[in-house]
Amino acid sequence: METLTLEKNKLPQLIKKIQSRYTVLAPTKCDNITLFKPINDYKEINLDFLNSKVSPKSILFCQTETLFKFKQGISAEVKSVDFPNSKNVIFGIRPCDAKSFSIVDFVFKDDFVDPYYMNKRENTVLIGLSCIKPGVNCFCTSMNGGPAFAEDVDILLTDIGDKYYVEIKTSKGNEVVKTSKDLFSKASSSDKNKKQEISEKVEKAITRNMNTKGIVEKLDKIFEDPIWKNISLKCLGCGICTYQCPTCHCFDIQDETTLSDGARVRVWDTCMNPEYTVHASGHNPRPARMNRTRNRVYHKFNYYPKNYNIIACVGCGRCINDCPVNIDIIDIIDQAREVKA
């Protein structure tokens, strides 16, 4: 829509202006890790970060969400929860994480519109921040994204030296900055070139890549191949890969009660947990770790593309970075491609 520039020293002013109308969530240092948290003051923001440890999906798809509350006993009643009217800005979201929202949107508004996610989604503006230094396991460029990819954010900021190159992509984005237009300047063509240059430079710095050509069809043919057993041998069955993944969106629903009160809550679930597929009868259709490790790969690279025509991976590299036993999704896809089928 519109391209502008913002002097770096004006950023605190901009955030302050935005804060008068929005709750701002930004990368902050929590002890030794970076997480997206609501901030009160600009000083809490830590922009010297590669990416947040837990993906910002936790803001829209909360790890714990109360669906409704109830009273038990004779005076039983159900109380719905209010949706907050407050508008949020996620400031500093990376293009890969922003893309993850575009991907999981399909699930939350497909045949049933999930009001809990969609309410937050509609009331949240994404101000992205291009990556200047990619991480070891970043491979967004293989997943139709890029370090300065602006398609999934409302506004994208790119550090071009002493100022930010600002791309306002949507009317939602425009709404956020409309009262602070005086802080910005018009972008010149040299600014635009600079952004282009930087984005190309960073793209080149990304060393890992995943070849997904034909992977959907390939996976159809190798469901029973021994590679899944081999890959799963070293899997511990913890939930790191799925909880850290910005596109994993499975949940469990539980009633949590005291004697008189209770709440139905939705919490993240992980297909790595044997309980995930246990039927009420006790039967488990995915009894072995092999079934579960395979499911993560198939959900992302086979079922999801079949349902929604997009691979459910953005190349953020979190699952590779944090896996305790170095199960590497790039390596898995490479291995799958090599299987003769």
Added chain:
Amino acid sequence: MVDLKKLRESTEKIINRDDVKYVIGWEKGTHGFQVTPLFITSSDDVERLIFNPLCVHNLTVFLMLQEKLPLRKGAEEDKRKVGVIVKGCDSRAIVQIIQEKGLNRDDVVIIGIPCTGVIDPKKINKKFPNQTKTVDIDEDANNFVIKIDGKTHKVPKEELLMDKCKQCQFPNPIIYDVLVGSEIKTTGKPNYKDVESFEKKSLKEKWEYWEKQFEKCIRCYACRNVCPMCYCKECMVDQLNPQWIRRSVNVSENTAWNIMRAFHLAGRCIDCGECERVCPAEIPLVKLNKKLEKEVLELFDYRAGLDVDVKPLLSMFKPDDPEEFIL
């Protein structure tokens, strides 16, 4: 440093036995300083086996992660032994599990490696960030020798060692069938300086500290799954009836989880530090384990995983126990 040729020879001998289904060791990982568990199922796999100071993983967890799935009609259970390569600390896990009768000594073949200490992945990744290519590491008496892009870096061991290794008392495996390399002399003593200085803090300070830590927990249970001692058929956190800990993720439930986990390891934790290594929220879990280890040592003069013939702490009774805590 272990003679890799000898290690591979010993492993090959074991995998060629008819009564062994696989041997668990380490191989190069997919990037940077990563090393990854390797399941050797035939002598062809042996050449992938490595051992260097990056081999942090306590592989004994895989003995307890073996799945016993329902068999198809007519199929017979694979009762072959599992081989595992262990460092000193790792071996204590096997001893403790045997003490607890969680494992049969005859079901495992243990290759022991006297260990001179392993590198903390967090420390080395901080010192040499952004390593994509896998890196070769060697060591001399006092330094790690790291080759990156043709350049050799000598880093004093003290800088990169896991904290647990700096005070290691058990570099030599306590239990093994084959020992590769010669035993190392050690002067390590139990050291609870960290715990002691933390104990001096006020209750309020301690609570604030742990609240901040547990707030970060995402309940992925990697700490549990990586722990060789966490082998309950059903973990108390997974139980629904009764439900001890709610699935809601908040400071209260997270605290319950983390404290329960630590308490279930009292007198059992063998200080391999795997829980803290894998925690994506970087919660200092070893601090909790160490506190309990200290209490157990002071109260009962017991250390976990040192002798297969000793009864585990929580299942023994001594008539001469002072029982000072009972009124």
